[in-house]
Amino acid sequence: MPESNIIFGKRTVFEALENDVQIDKVYIDRDNQFMENIKRKVREKSIQISFVPIEKLNRLTKGNHQGIVATISPIKTLDLNSLEKSIIDNNFNFLILDSVTDTKNFGAIVRTAECLGINGIIISKSGSSPINGETIKSSSGAIFNIPIFKVDHIKDAIFLLKANEIKIVSADEKGENSIYDYKFDRKTSIVMGSEGKGISKSILSLSDNILMIPMKGKVESLNVSVATGIFISELTKEL
Template identity: 30%
Template sequence: MKRQLRFVDNLLEKNRIRQEEQKFVVEGPHLVAEAENLIDFVLYSEELPLVAKLKKKGLNCFKVTKKQFADVSQVETPQGVLAVVNKRKFELEDIVGVINPMIVFCVGIQDPGNLGTIIRTADAVSASGVILSRGTVDLYNSKVIRSTMGSMFHLPIVQIGSVVEVLQQLKKQQVRVIATAGQAPKSFFEVDFKRSSAIIIGNEGSGLPADILGLADEVVSIPMPGRAESLNAGVAASIMLYEAVKQRKYARKN
């Protein structure tokens, strides 16, 4: 039991271990249920119906004391079950190679809540997938995982190295690259999202670098007639994704 507890603690604390083992930790009945087909083993302190179900499936389930569970838990009020799960593996082609893709590309997003919101919204609108650049907050950070509310298991998510190379590949495959910049004169309402599109969302503070903006097919802003100076990255991505959904699925037919 001590070995499993130590392994969980290492996965939670060290990105290097998560990368080496290709595993991560989810906590709480909802997330454990979402990850059911990826589970390596389960730790639990409460005899929950979910635990009984996982035991029936033959999964390794180890009971620990409430104190032991609380010591590794990442939440203020532990719910008595967590699981070590295997990472899913996707390639860029899994996202780009679908018919008429709608893609979200996160470049340098730092806030776990923002990334979780973007993934959850991408799932809600049935986006083709999410691409994460190097320098974006770790997808397997416990705060990111919780804020996705399970959506990270519903669509392909790919972590990449060179942003420029991926943008060039998108353009080769006729995917239009839509970049966001606060002062751009063109509104995102003017974009034709019915075509294959990738929406690029930049760092919360500095936005997108000039070389990335230079590779975009269109650079647009979100109109803000009120007094707010900016929107956070999660909100900005959500607004644009729902404009894409409106155009693709709910536009009036003349």
């Protein structure tokens, strides 16, 4: 069974049910006496349900399942044309991820972006985190509620945003200006890079502003999902 078609955890499966994700089958630990709300929703939607030994769930998910696993159709992603349509619909606040490959970080970023009102997340078809069960669980199901635009090249998306007068603000620890001294424009999108390499020079060169988060402790940098949360929070509080 392909991992990309598996989701697990009570919150994640519940969010999938709430958002009409196409669920093929639900597996529940046969010794679990709880999750009645989930069982009821599964039956209401006429989804096949199977009560199985916990060992089967462990094999499907490496043990991190909270007693429930479901198989779903792959998460739908959107293309560059869809991004253009979204901009036409007056959406300006996108999060661009350059080479963020860790699934847990990606999931946490998706959760934060959805919670704080980002209009969509832009990733590259290559060199990005896969969208699999780990990603979906880390997002607590938020990935079902936010558009994911998967493009051939990040630059193409940035050129499109800039052509529509959307400012590009990038996060870099060597940025000359503090994020706390910057006033975000309503039409702004944010670029975040991987923890190891940061944002590539070619992407940074397209930025309208490059900002850093001042570090006051002994640790020199933040986890990318935490840093992303700070940037999104600063952006959305100005809107």
